[in-house]
Amino acid sequence: MNGHLLLEILVAAIGAGTPFVYAALGELVTEKSGVLNLGVEGMMLVGAICGFIGMAKTGSLLVAVLAGMGAGMAMALIFGVLTLTLMANQVASGLALTIFGVGLSAFLGLTYTSIALPGVPALPIPWLSDIPVLGPLLFSHDILIYGSILLYAAISGFLYRTRAGLILRGLGEAPESAHALGYNVIGIRYLAVLFGGAMAGLAGVYLSVAYTPMWVEGMTAGRGWVSLALVVFATWRPSRVMLGAYLFGGITILQFHIQGFGIDIPSQLLSMLPYLATIAVLVLISRNRQTIRLHSPASLGIPYHPQS
Amino acid sequence: MLRIEARPGPSKTMRYLSPLIAALLMLVSGLVIFTLLGKDPGRAFHAFFVEPVNDLYGIGELLIKASPLMLIGTGLAVGFRASIWNIGAEGQLTVGAICGGTVAIWLAQVQAGWLLPLMILCGGLGGMLWAAIPALLRTRFHANEILVSLMLNYVAILLLALLVHGPLRDPEGYGFPQSILFGEAATLPVLVEGTRLHAGVLVSLAGVLAGWILLEKSFLGYQIRVAGLAGRAADYAGFDRSRLIWTGMLAGGLAAGIAGVLEVAGPIGQLIDSVSPGYGYAAIIVAFVGRLHPGGIVLASLLMALLYLGGESGQMNLDLPAAVTGIFQGLLLFYLLAADFLINYRLVPGRRATGGRQ
Incomplete structure (x- = not known):
């Protein structure tokens, strides 16, 4: 493999990893507040079709982004009402959200299946994009990819350097204490769920x-x-979300390149790669129970209601 | 004004009423959706929910679709009761279909009565094997069974595609991704003339009965219930947690695997690259709407089957998009989860309680 091809793969991996960056960072914030929303797949699908329709109708990326985020938030709101207000089981509600999202997006997209969009142009950053290797790798992407990196910076800063971030994390660890301190647990959790929906x-x-x-x-x-x-x-x-996202972006990309190397493997086997890799990393990280117990928000998935 | 008040204990009446409320709300939403789509709601309602089942053939179709749903739903309920979340039934169904179907293809010359039972056995084992992966990874490595079982759905469906595009493809099938047609001995007999209703329904009902005995009449079923209601209590009582995980996962895998064989040996009659219209996911809804009880699951499977048929009929007669079915399925579960609020809480007249009684 020559250096040029490697660079090409790395650049493509960043693109392929970007949906993971948005969705996983959004879910991270939701889970930090103690809520497990398994409906990411459904919110993502509805966001995809609503953004697509927005783009197809207006040609404006801004409209597409707002439509997709709005749709994701609307889906997340359903989840919020079920789990936060009505205290329904979070696992079941998340599954319902995904099943609903699959159906709704298929329905909304019926008349849009044969349309192609122009795509989003790359936006090379002057000067920086001319740097060899680093230029194409980091500074020659489209605006949504830059946005995902800004999002990472913003979320890291928010969670670990602001008071609001501290409150959010505290809420996920011990909602009773947060409530006793006078914070509106349910209200803040709503915001975290809606943010997760917007990012999905x-x-x-x-x-x-x-x-x-x-x-x-x-x-x-x-x-x-x-x-x-x-x-x-x-x-x-x-x-580590970023690391994982680009790693999985790379795995997604790899399946297209393996065939390019002239290795004869059925395409279906290659398509299995990301799913098998997901199982593998889950096993690796969960193997040591202590790791998960130390890092996961203590109240994750447990319904909380101030009155009870 | 109405005020929310916690009930002193969970309401048994509401437990059984809540699925009915959910079904009713879903039907009302249906009328709204039909109207929004510019259809006459009365006519659309008739086409969606009545026309598909107003003759014997239609009833047969209803039972054909309800059959895998009730079988898988019962199997999943075993796990769900113990809070073991197997959402990999779609993949377990697919692997069951692959295993049972492969037997039928390999033994295509056999014309004996033992062929079908052998297929069902292999399919059930295949489904269990697929479910054993998340069970093993959960009990041995603490890997989340929801994500592992879900990932395996994609893997199983790709595996089926790989096989019907390659080793199991009919050499005389003009390159279509499908196997040879199963022989007569590998095909489930039709029960009622003039319908497609096949003997698989009886197998499913037997499975539901077995599930009922396991869940309601056995000590293991009792342990499962306790584990689901109060995990700690089950631990203190010395119930083996990993045995419950294995039981929950394997029951779902077995049921889904058998359902997969019944699909390919019944209505489909060969292996093709898509053997299930999402039965594995719909069965999750069936299990919940049926209150994780085999009796309720049978009823819920009929309702869910009607949604599938209605989707097809609406598409043919009214040009309604078939995707409406998915929306109905999702709505049904939303409404159920919302209505379940009324099991533990009630609405009483009066002003909203403020401050003091928090």
Whole structure:
């Protein structure tokens, strides 16, 4: 393998990893507040089709992004009402959200399956993009990829350097204490759930508008579920989410390149790679029970109600 | 004004009423959706929920679709009761279909009565094997069974595609991704003339009965219930947690695997690259709407089967998109989860309680 090809693969891995970055960082914030939303796949799909429709109708990326984020938030709101207000089981509600999202997105996308969008142009940063290797690797992407990196910086800063971030994390560890201190546990959890929904929706927009600018039923192909696994893999730390996201981006890309190397493997076997890799990293990280117990928010998945 | 008040204990009435409320709300939403789509709601309702089952053939189709749903739903309920979340039934069904189907293809010359039971056995074992992976990774490495079982769905479906595009493809099938048609001895007999209702329904009902005995009449079933209601209590009582995980996962895998064989040996009659219209996911809803009880699951499977048929009929007669079925399925589960609030809480007239009684 020559250096040029390696660089090409790395650049592509960043693109392929970006939906994971958005969705997993969003879910990370939701889970930090103590809520487990398994509906990422559904929110992502609905975000993808709504963003696609927005782009197809107006040609404006901004409209597409807002439509996708809005759709993801609307989905997350359903989840919030069920689990936070009505105290329904979070696992069941998340599954319901995904099943609903798969159906709703297929329905909304019926008349959009044969349309191709122009995609989102790359936006090389002047000067920086001319640096050899680093230029194409880091400074020649489209605006949504830059946005995902800014999002990482913002979330890291928010969680570990602001008071609000501290409150959010505290809420996920001990909601009773947060409540006793006078914080509105349910209200803050709503915000965290809605943020997760918006980011899952944005991940969907990136897929349908920038990464592969078209709409295909079920086009997320399990990326929402992989994002959930990435949060575990990252042991709830943003920097490791990034690492995992690009690693999985690389695995996704690799399946296209392996055939290019002239190795004769059936395409279906290669398509299994990301799913098998997800299982492998889950096993690796969960093997030591202490790791998970130390890092996962203590109240994750447990319903909380101030009155009870 | 209405006020929310905690009930002194969970309401038994609401436990059974809540699925009915959910079904009713779903039907009302259906009318709204039909109207929004510009269809006459009355006519659309008729086409979706009545027309598919107003003759004997339609009833047969309803039972054909309900059959895998009730079988898988019962199997999943064993795990769900113990809070073991197997959401890999779609993959377990697929692997069951692959195993049973491969037997039928390899033994295509056999014309004996033992062929079908052998296929069902192999399919059940295949489903269990697929479910054993998340069970093993959970008990041995503490890996989350939800994510592992879900990932394996994608792997199983790709495996099926690989096989029907390659080793199991019909050499005289003009390159279509499908196997040879199963022989008569590998095909489930039709029960009622004039319908497609096949003997697989009887197998499913037997499976539901077995599930009922396990869940309601056995000590293991009692342990499962305790583990689901109060994990700590089950630990203190000395119930083996990993045995419950294995039981929960394998029951779902067995049921889904058998359902997979019944699909390919019944309505499909060969291996093709898609053997299930999402039965493995729909069965999760069936299990919940059926209150994780085999009796309720049978009823819920009929309702869910009607949604599938309605989707097909609406598409043919009214040009309604088939994707409406998925929306209905999701709504049904949303409404159920929402209505379940009323099991532990009630609405009483009066002003919203403020401050003092928090």
